[in-house]
Amino acid sequence: xxxxxxxxxxxxxxxxxxxxxxxxxxxxxxxxxxxxxxxxxxxxxxxxxxxxxxxxxxxxxxxxxxxxxxxxxxxxxxxxxxxxxxxxxxxxxxxxxxxxxxxxxxxxxxxxxxxxxxxxxxxxxxxxxxxxxxxxxxxxxxxxxxxxxxxxx
Numbered sequence: 001x002x003x004x005x006x007x008x009x010x011x012x013x014x015x016x017x018x019x020x021x022x023x024x025x026x027x028x029x030x031x032x033x034x035x036x037x038x039x040x041x042x043x044x045x046x047x048x049x050x051x052x053x054x055x056x057x058x059x060x061x062x063x064x065x066x067x068x069x070x071x072x073x074x075x076x077x078x079x080x081x082x083x084x085x086x087x088x089x090x091x092x093x094x095x096x097x098x099x100x101x102x103x104x105x106x107x108x109x110x111x112x113x114x115x116x117x118x119x120x121x122x123x124x125x126x127x128x129x130x131x132x133x134x135x136x137x138x139x140x141x142x143x144x145x146x147x148x149x150x151x152x153x
Contacts, residue, residue, distance in 0.1 A: 001126040011053075012131070012134075013131065013137070015123040015125070017124065019073040020059060023083055025053065026083070034079065034090065043126075046071075052070055054071075059085045066101055069098075079091065100141065113130050
């Protein structure tokens with residue numbers, strides 16, 4: 001796990017759902033994201049109050065998390081025309097840390113007490129994760145990556 005994401009009360013974790021993979025690809029290429037006005041309020045407050053805001057991305061219906069990153073700017077007034085959605089608000093910067101898929105079956109055991117103890121993959125767009133659950137979810141990428149490295153000839 002990167003040292004900047006070690007367990008801390010100042011780290012907050014949010015699930016970001018996308019309706020399509022294209023938005024994830026734009027985000028990974030340009031280092032930006034845009035969300036609904038309702039989520040903007042939560043994320044903007046978290047960005048101002050916390051030292052780190054981690055965003056965990058998932059395309060609806062994909063049965064995977066597509067990666068995670070750190071929110072690296074507050075939300076600005078400008079909009080991104082490439083998203084193709086008029087319901088999204090301003091753009092903010094995201095520093096992608098992992099761009100690999102994490103299949104949901106690896107996270108079946110993780111329940112979010114801040115979402116009625118539902119499995120993390122059942123989260124809605126903008127759902128905040130209890131910090132220890134967020135840490136455990138991030139650690140899964142590293143565990144799977146280590147296993148894959150060990151299995152290479």
